[in-house]
Amino acid sequence: MLTADVTAATAVRRGVIHLGRRLRQERPAHDVTLLQLGLLAELNDHGPLTPGQLAAAQRVQPQSLTRVLATLTSRGLLARAADPGDGRRSLLAITDGGREALRRDVDARDRWLAQAMADRLTGTEQELLRLAGELMDRLSTDKP
Amino acid sequence: MLTADVTAATAVRRGVIHLGRRLRQERPAHDVTLLQLGLLAELNDHGPLTPGQLAAAQRVQPQSLTRVLATLTSRGLLARAADPGDGRRSLLAITDGGREALRRDVDARDRWLAQAMADRLTGTEQELLRLAGELMDRLSTDKP
């Protein structure tokens, strides 16, 4: 047969969508939205990136980022510099303020999830879920 | 220590968000949106439900459903009946048309995922992901 077990896919879809919603609700006081969180975390982990690279990393269209990037820049959470070699590009980097926001607000979301995992899953299940996270990220890319 | 491994949580968040985005893009021709899909599937699997029950099952606020339910009803994909015992409630059930839409359009999304899993994951990884789906769904509930 061509396709794999659709039941497994259904379970994954359900889990992904529902946990995504739950995660989105978990917004601490000084709000940084979930998309903003992803962008800041990406820049924090992988140095300065162009808007296009960021969009690819986050699996969104570049147009979807323009406004969010403007917001984050105007709030001082990230800084924009012209690319020396290519005038079309700009390079985005996280600022100290951005790192602070990441630590304070943004990590709160991962802390909620970490806590929930600790409270309600066995060690084996936690490890399983970590691996699943990596697999899901891989699947979300179109590259084989 | 109180909290579990935040790194694991980060990996899970990343995977969930990115795969969720990817899944959302996978919209076949006769479009039923991802939220609509969830509602139809829920009603298909678990009989007639009230709006409140549906909202809880989908991890959204009841208010967020009103419009979508109206859309689905007007398209004939689900039917609404008064609750005999409680006049405040109504009962929603999937129609034949809804089941047809579910099969035709909606399953296409799960088929994409099933195919991606089949093509790019080992059997063990597929099974791991299925389990992870169930765990994620469990975590998205606030009930311990």
Add this chain to the structure above:
DNA sequence: TATTGTTATACTCTATAACTATA
């Protein structure tokens, strides 16, 4: 009074199409 649901409103997320600037 408490519960179920709807209306009103608003903001986030995300996409497509068209445009500008640089290569």
Add this chain to the structure above:
DNA sequence: TATAGTTATAGAGTATAACAATA
């Protein structure tokens, strides 16, 4: 011409607050 990015526009997704109806 091709690529990187932005502007314009729109629709999906989701929430909070206020309200109506029923229990």
